Amino acid sequence: MKPAPFDYLAAKSISEAVEALAASGGDGKIIAGGQSLMPMINFRLVKPTILVDINRIGGLDRIEKHDDRLRIGATVRHHMTATDVLVFEHLPILQDAMHHVAHLTVRNRGTFCGSVCHADPAAEMPMMTLLLNGTITAWSVRGERQIAASDFFLGSLVNALEPDEFVTSIEIDTLKPDTGWGFEEFSRRQGDFALACAATTLRIEDGVARSVRFALMGVGETPLRLAAIEEIIDGKTVSESLLDQVSEALNDFLQPNTDLHASADYRRHLAGALARRALRDAWKRADLRKGKTDD
Amino acid sequence: MSHNDHSVELRPKLVGERVKRTEDPRFLTGVGRYVDDMSPAGMLHVALRRSDQPHARIIGIDVGEAFSVPGVVAIYDASDLDKDVKPAIPTSRMPGYYATPIWPLARGKVRYVGEPVVAIVAESRYAAEDALEHINIEYEPLPFAIRQVDAVKDDAPLLHEEAGTNTIIRREFKRGDVDTAFENAPVTVKGRFRMTRKTAVAMENRSYLAEWDQRKQSLTLHTSSGSPGIIRDVLSGCLDLPGTRLRVIAPDVGGSFGAKGSLYSEEMLVCILARKLARPVKYVSDRLEDLSGTSQAFDELIEAELAVTQDGTLIGLRADVIGDVGAYSIYPWTAALETVQVVSFLPGPYRMEHYRGRIRGVLTPKPPTGPYRGVGRPSSTFAMERLIEMAARKIGMDPVEFRRRNLVRAEEFPYRTASGIIWDKSAFQECLQGACDFVDYPNLVRERDAARKAGRWVGIGLASYAELTGIGSRISVAPGMPINTGTETSRIEIDATGAITAAFGLSSHGQGLETTLAQVIVDELGCKLEDIEVKHGDSSLVPMSSGTYASRSAVLGGGAATLAARVVKAKVLRAAAYLMEQSIEDLDIYDGIIASRNSNQTLTLKEVASAVYTQMGRIPRDQREDLTASETYDPYLGTACSSTHLTMVEVDTETYGVRILRYVVAEDCGKIINPMIVDGQVHGAVAQGIGAALLEEIVHDDQGQVVTASLADYLVPVATSVPNIGIVHIEADLPNNVGGFRGMGEGGTIGAPAAVANAVSDALSHLGVSVETLPVTPERIFQMLRDTNTPRSANST
Structure with a gap:
């Protein structure tokens, strides 16, 4: 589990970094924290010709x-x-x-x-x-x-x-002061990649949800921002029947992968359960923060 | 020494004290020394091309441009090493058994993904791995059966043609007339239990360094082994070197959990290459290799059935087990170690008149199974304790009361189990009671019931078991294995400076033996703890040792240390009696000072040692004797270590994640040498057992590929997976061995999988499902619930 040989450049500026990347002809890689890249390099799944280290470039740590x-x-x-x-x-x-x-x-x-x-x-x-x-x-x-x-x-x-x-x-x-949020993730162990995760933010105006954002991860090829779900919630009170509607919609819509830790069906089930929890939390928090402003 | 002398009896003893581990300062400050820390001048590194085929003939090996990589020294396949080594043969007296020869590299064909095929030796591991990319191996794929249920069939493709079968282990235990007992039984329960394949995941991967001494034509192997003596003995034959020219040292070793107690191909390989190249050769397994090439565990399919009366008395038990032993029978333990113990321990700590347990151990193209903390009993206890709770549920009896009625009682010891194991007196009943008292069991049941009423899925589970520990020479630790596992030797020497060396062939790879063995010696010899240096893990220290495994080192090592310390103490007192002109009966030694009850005169151990060794003529020639002793201890029989685990868990009604709410272990390990170390062993082993219950599973797909090839996929427990663990020590009647110790390093992994499985089953009982496969993952719970088509209502009806 040792990497293939590579060159290393500790870039001092953005221009030095981009020039090195350009010179590598597409075979260079940027390294900052290396927490995903290094395992891939050590497994030789990735064999960059050069690692361009951006940690010494000023102003990027803010x-x-x-x-x-x-x-x-x-x-x-x-x-x-x-x-x-x-x-x-x-x-x-x-x-x-x-x-x-x-x-x-x-x-x-x-x-x-x-x-x-x-x-x-x-x-x-x-x-x-x-x-x-x-x-x-x-x-x-x-x-x-x-x-x-x-x-x-x-x-x-x-x-x-x-x-x-x-x-x-x-x-x-950023979230406005009157915005409620919910974040629900389930993984095999604390800190593992999610089997599924739901995140949502919303505000309550005149008793109904507005400015709804809703996203999922672990249930597709990319993280998902689901406008269709946002539309279902927008203008409604978050109730158990609305949540039923959300999980039904997710059930129809999601096409997750099956892997070692979870089948597609279980992931779909999980996404629904976590979405409900996240939306309940967001509604509760929005209710508590109702009317709050920046001042 | 008089036992009536209260002043002596009342002196504080170290055995029983929470003495801080003397090993810890070096480990905690980062100055431990492991194999990978050693880099002798001129050292070469090995990288291995491992098979990517489960079963295939090797047609050709093309090294391509591998030699063009700077730093590459040599490249070998099996044919290059034929003249350098004889295979290790894991022999056994078991009828019908086939001993698969073990070679350093695959010969002719490969039998599992991960088997070493080509070795590249280079100046650095980097260069060796760079060169690996140039190696091309042409294979002719052969048919294979990756699942044990297929491999066991008569027409299954053979992994070792010479064996004529894949079923290399067959064993049956029986007592009474089990079939008749079942015919007449009022109540029966049965299950098809699967304990999936696990691996130990020691923090230190396997590491080997061999050094060849050209001058003496001798070899030193530094190995992360738990059994350096066994490795020395087998390599002596494989390499044709006498023990005087072959030394095997286990330096600091970062955990084994059983998996480092066997001979490995890579261990043979570095020795051969060091001799061939006359340079030090090191191989350090990386985590990928560890997960695909270190011995694995369990992998049994257990069909078992239990017959009971309506009033909760056990009548009979019958079981048919298929154990998947992987591609080779491991040296020296053989494939019988894990498999046979499943059926020999299945009846557990209970009275059982009628029993039949059959095991078939079958070869499959996977890494070999081998010793793993608990051996056989995590599987057998899982199956038996599930049956116990299923039977209790069926007759409507509380599972604690059901166990109380059937656990062997104090007056029935020694009890011979249906498979022939003898339980000496151990606190079976008291452990059950101790665990229940600790959690206030009736109240815990009320708590569970209240939680259920509130819609939560909460369950309680128990597991009672006994294991045979500290086994002497009457039986081999591994069934049918011809190697002696019944003795250990301790050599204690006081040198001219008064310092004490206590040497053992045992190895300590996490057990804290440097501390506990010293505690035993302090009490026997009357010296100071800091004056003792415990040496271990080196084949040159004693003539023969089989190492640390099978919960034996406290019993056998502690026993040998006691015997040797007594001899040395007698010699010290004889010398002191002469020097002090006192009668030997009036002398005693404590804290390194020899005192007489008849005078104020004292001598220190150092003064006595100096008088004996360095002061010429101080003691007359005919009375002078070296302050040394070497004693070997053989407890002959083994002793039962028993325990009850009790846990309460909650299953999330939507995610199906399992959270452990309560956990308690009540155990009887005889006289406790160091309660802090015992607690640590229990905590660690329970964590490992929780891993087996909820997380860990080595998975091979239908193509024979291992898909759990990293720690992102093979999930070991982390801090948040492990609850607070209550421990109740029950020191009942001591076993009849020197010291009164029982072995206790393995128990937690035996009880935890069963207890967790029972608790999860209890939590899901209102949904009509129960746990038959471990680990019980959220996915498995999802599938079980879906298969029953039960409405997912939290409330039981």
């Missing part, structure tokens, strides 16, 4: 708030996200999600952006980016471009980046 969005830099570790005061104040759902991300040693090294790029359909950060209308900023020798999260996840472990591009930051929505 979480900043711009209006209603948080911008998370490429070297921000999970542990930093989990303990960040802006996240605590403006994105409690992300804190909930963080409880399910691997173990402390992994969280100390692994990065938010790296997890999104890895695009594991059962990992929390890709789904959260999709749920929170994320925008991914990528750099290459051609300059900077923005990719909407909805266009980013193409398949299991496949993202929309060109081989010579790398992500410098990701922006996601």
